[in-house]
Amino acid sequence: MSFLTTSHLSRYFDLSEPWLVRKIKGQPKKLLKAVDEVNIGVERGQTYALVGESGSGKSTIAMMVAGLLKPSSGTVLFNGDNFFNPSLGKIKRMSMRKSVQMIFQSPYASLNPRWKVGDILKEPIKAFSLIEDETNQINRVCELLEQVGLSPRDMLKYPHEFSGGQRQRICIARALASKPEIIICDEPTSALDVSVQAQVLNLLKDLQQAFSLTYLFISHDLAVVSTMANKIGVLKQGILVEEATPSKLFLRPEHDYTKMLLSAAPDISNASRI
């Protein structure tokens, strides 16, 4: 069995009008199937990319995998454990939290602007009671900063003193702090400039090797995905329409939607075409 599996994962959002209005107008309930019966399996140490346009449900899946949103039906299992299993003990739940972390799209909103970087990185260490001793906590923060290519001196600065790419590095360091097994990357570079994007993507690759991390990589950008993923799932309006390895997906796409996405994606290699 894969390290992370989702089976028949679905999430509906209730878009119907208030109960009374509905009764008066005689309307049925209106449900939006944001995610509909999605089954994926992610192997340990690999990168699985979910690709889709807006409204494809990729971020909803990310939130459910992260245990922040309860699925309407279906399950998410990490090594057989489920966040929403009511009989899951508190200790077990905390250890699951520790092993599943997330990095986000916006490097501006993902760091608390009032906290120093050192405190931001210390928070997961304290929350999971990983290191009790103050000096060792600071040593760990230094280590984390170095792992993401920042200087230990940066821990005394505030987030606004950093550029977008550096902030994304801080977010990665925070995700690494609890020594997770899987990191959900929700559009981690789509707010960054090209040269910075390359730095962050390379960093993610290096860290994956160093700590044998598993990534669930969410993106709308097929070019970015092609540099990262071992396996790609294409989502369209909540349904997984195609799942394949990059070589197969890019060379012999099967679903029409995948073909359309591939032909529509602007590609720098096409300059000679003009």
Add this chain to the structure above:
Amino acid sequence: MTSKPVKPLLEIQNLDVTLKNRDSYFKALDDLSFNVLPGEILGLVGESGAGKSMTGSAILGLIEPPLFISKGKIIFKGKRIEENAISVRGSMISMIFQDPLVSLNPLRKIGDQLVETIRTHINIDKAEAITYAKNLLEEVGIDRERFNAYPHTFSGGMRQRVVIALALAPNPSLIIADEPTSALDVSVQALILALLKRLCKERGTSIILITHDMGVIAETTDRVAVLYSGRLSEIGKTSEVLNSPKHPYTQGLIAATPRIDADSLKTKLYQIPGTMPDLSEIPDGCPFHQRCSKSIPKCSENNPPLLYDRASCWLLEKESV
């Protein structure tokens, strides 16, 4: 290649835009010069803070304190416009923004907004303006019947089409499109870019396409200007710049752009070290020299001018010798 040189539609000559912050002055645009030829799509590409949008604002006369134009000329159809009021540019230059909702009034029907824009610029009666507006909608790929619809009933891509119709209404000779597709899905983006290309060809309108996306540049533009720290790093035909870039920054930018390729998983992307400096921290000499792997001593001393009408880099000088 034509034998006689084409007269440019827009010339920007040695333009400086300065930012005044308390008592310090920073150059946001530094000695920027380029031309836009009639009927071409010129791409302005660069990272955030490189001065792409500011160039657009300068052309439109939208530079406001604490920014001001401190040097240079903007010549449009042979007339200097950099100090004139926006109204002088009026109907000749239109703008398309990233967010279509900026340009659309949510409380008014799109037809009314179009007719109003048409009648402020062109002296025709209302019935004619309505026909003209409907024709415009058809031209950008929207059903004539939706003339009386409100903006919120359109999808993002359709709204951007309405904005393009609004931009076309005065029949401008130049459209500045600032990241027109960055908020859209790739499938919609492809359609909007195709529309812009078609309009450019059919109407002979010039377009300045401001974007950060090298892929969009590759697929849409005739020529491209690469900006870095408010300076022009490289300019030229898109295919030449992308296939044989002369400036190390352009080279790095192209190498760092991911490509859709089954094999790219195995290799790492090329990465330019560091980030673009803030306005207050731009080094002496070439603004890129600290991140440049090919820099020579001269680079940190003097800021290179645009050499061979192609790239601002001292290495080009060496190459030719």
Add this chain to the structure above:
Amino acid sequence: MIRTFLESDLYHNFKHTPVAVISLGIFLLIALMAIFANIIAPHTPFEPSTLNLMNGFTPPMHPNDFTGDVFLMGTDNQGRDLFSTILYGSRISLFVGIMAVLLSMTLGVTLGLIAGFVGGWIDTLIMRFADIQITFPSILIAMLIYGVAKGLLPPDMRYEMSITVLIISIGLSEWVPFARTVRGSTLIEREKEYVISAKMLGLTPLQIMRRHILPNILSPVLVIATITFALAIITEATLSFLGVGVPTTKPSLGTLIRIGQDFLFSGEWWILLFPAVTLLMLALSINLFGDWLRDMLNPKLK
């Protein structure tokens, strides 16, 4: 810390905005004089033994006909030095204002945070209650609470508790603007990724609200606190003017104005004028400073 403040845009703008400098200056002047009233004031107006009834109704800067004493702002009917009473009165007004603001701020911020972060029926409950309260003028609410509290207290405690009751009634009448603003800001902050990542750490809602959201919503709270402070001082003055506020033995500015009002038409104008002008300066300087602060901290106006 101080250096960062001195280099900040806020301080830079402050230095270059005369209205802000002057209004803060006036406020600090009144506040400091009130705080050090027992040192500055030439008389102790609430010590009956030091009063001389012969000094009653002495006009400002004019020797008394009988005793020859000169008073800066004149005296009232009982011969109390007005300058001294104003200093002591400002002290009470400021104290009541500050305490009332602290109370309404604590209440409003807490309720607003809970409403915004928890949402659902708790949000509806709190905000509907706020809607109902705001339809009544706050002075009415304050009087209502004041009346109920006075009725509930045993008669012998009414006198000593009157300032506390006043603070509570003003405080309870002003929490709605805090709650509304805080709820709005919380709704924005709680969707931000730094809050989501705090949830990923398994923090409790209370920890997230206190450690992450609260520090990020304080700047609008500061602005409202300033404006509410001025409002609270005026409400206190109004209540005291109506005779339901502080006891006459410890007069606040409002009480002084009420006393002065009795003598306005018999020619002793100074008894009303000086306390009224002090109240005006106090409220105006706080309001102008608050306006400047709002302009600075509101990103929409920047």
